[in-house]
Amino acid sequence: MSNKAHSLLWNIGQLLPRSRVLRIYPLGFCRPEVVYSKWNPRNRLLNGFEYGLRPSVRCLFQGILKSVDGCTQTKGVRHTVLFKFGNVLCPRRLSSDSEHSLVSDGASDHDLMKLNFHHTASENVLTKKMIPTPMNHKKLAQECNSLSDVLDTFSRAPTFPSSSYFLAMWTIVKRIPGDKRRFEIQLMFRHPAFHQLCEHMMREAKIMHYDHLLFSLNAIMKLGVPQNTLMVQTLLRTIQERINECDERCLSILSTALKTLEPCMNVNALQAGLRILVDQQVWKIEHIFTLQTVMKYIGKDTSFALKKKLEMKALKELGRFSVLNSQHMFEVLAAMDHRSVVLLNECSKKVMDNIHGCPFKVLIGILQSCRDLRYQNEDLFKSIADYVATTFEIWKLKQVIFLLLSFEDLGFRHPGLMDKLMERVVAEPGALNLKNIVSVLHVYSSLNHVCKGQNREFLEAMTSALTVHLHRISSENLLNTVYSFCLMNYFPLALINQLTEKNIIKELLTSGDTEKNIHKLHVLNTCLKLDEHACYKATHIPLPQLPLSPAHPNDKVAEVLSSLLEGDGCFSRNVQLPHNYHIDFEIRMDNNRTQVFSFSDVDATSATNMQRVAVLCVPKSVYCLNSSHPRGLFAMKIRHLKAMGFHVILIHTWELRKLRMEDAVAFVKAKIYSPEAPPTTDATV
Structure with a gap:
């Protein structure tokens, strides 16, 4: 640099305030570094971005600029506009309106040299804040x-x-x-x-x-x-x-x-x-x-290792979780498709401790996430149901029904809340629209909820409310409601008469989910033939034959029965019954259930004092969550087996798997020779 330019720069530096420092950048650009104490690009997102844009100060080099044929040029210095992002210097060319000190479309290097900073004669060019007009x-x-x-x-x-x-x-x-x-x-x-x-x-x-x-x-x-x-x-x-x-x-x-x-x-x-x-x-x-x-939107197909790392990070920060964070974590894990029982248990505790005042949308989100994650926490579900039952008056009817639908998905039955809704329906049957009626019947039939005090009144109120909509009900909704009534051993004549019309049956067999429709129509046929409460048994709906129910091995139960009854001749395996019913084992005993008959003994099997015993090996899924209360379809099967003359014995497979052989033999022996009937009410498993 020449002595003249160096002297000029030194003299200007003496005139500048101490708070502003000139710095020569390696690319040959000289600009003022001004500290804006109240500006932070992260704290004022999108509301002052332009304050971070500072064009280079070419006027410092006016002493070394020369005019050639009306054009201004420099000695070896290329002019552009500099923008600073944090500590990164980015030379870029912008397009904008010239009134805002930026370059218009198609601007050349010659145009860049003619940037006007709009300073007045009384203002020092070096001390002016050279910023474009902010856009908020x-x-x-x-x-x-x-x-x-x-x-x-x-x-x-x-x-x-x-x-x-x-x-x-x-x-x-x-x-x-x-x-x-x-x-x-x-x-x-x-x-x-x-x-x-x-x-x-x-x-x-x-x-x-x-x-x-x-x-x-x-x-x-x-x-x-x-x-x-x-x-x-x-x-x-x-x-x-x-x-x-x-x-x-x-x-x-x-x-x-x-x-x-x-x-x-x-x-x-x-x-x-x-x-x-x-x-x-x-x-x-x-x-x-x-x-x-990040966890919510990282994607379900993310590697398990990364999901586990995010889970460990969340567990590490668990002490800093707010109530909102705990409520939100259920939806986050469901979106990531990662079932972290430890994290869910800890968040459940905080949700239960702060359940009062929890919004409806959050409650539904928690229950739906639990379903997606296959997470069953009876204490959490009971806490939510107790809260809704306690504050029943403040909830809309459709909100309570939606919550019960979520509970039904989880297999959870809360008698207190369901009884309260029953009372409301009996008192105001007209408050339900068609969609609500279908949903309520589905929940109560699926969970097999019966209230001895007002069960009959409830079913009659639901029938009365549904009859009002018969003129505009769809075929599938009509089938769903009749199916629900059949599960609850109730048969409204007006609904069944309309459903069994030929055009309705034809529509159900040719449109929609035909496989489900056929199954539900078979259930209706079976109920009309076997249930004693059915008003007429002559009705028969011609339907395609259903495939046979799959047989399950149940080898341990077979081994236990063989040991207990001293051979395989005293029981039969995988017995297929009419109406597409299937039982795992059949035993023939006397009426007092003190003696077992062999299947080869013709005299014994033809005796009048012989009773057929159906042994069913059942999983937990046929019961409501953590109880021995049978769900709708299973309760109907027990009812129909009894109607066909069977005594039903239930063997819980999850209990039998835990036992040694001698204990398993004693367990099954107590079931077979016990005079007690299978439980149909609540009992903790």
């Missing part, structure tokens, strides 16, 4: 009433960054009603400035803050821009290239944005990059909300 997307959304207004504002004076316009439009869309929203989005696509805004967005993608880029992608997708467009794919590619700039907050935004995208090459690559990044940074995540967002 929230303020823009408040000032504009439609998407076209935002695009009109952009066309009059485009400003950096373009993401502010997309965010403003998405903010406006969220407050527009659904019907008008589609019309506004159509107008947005047809607006002449929309394509120009998209071009600006693509050009600015590599220079805007990374979190701005992610927010822009999310807003663009929510506005309905197709994913296969050049702009969206450009943003995806740019996000890939700059993924190393992703901090903790950006991890959360990127995880959320990826959930809204359809699989494609760029999305798959970005998803893989996100997983690698999460795997590297999981122990550095400080905020619980960020951790849960």
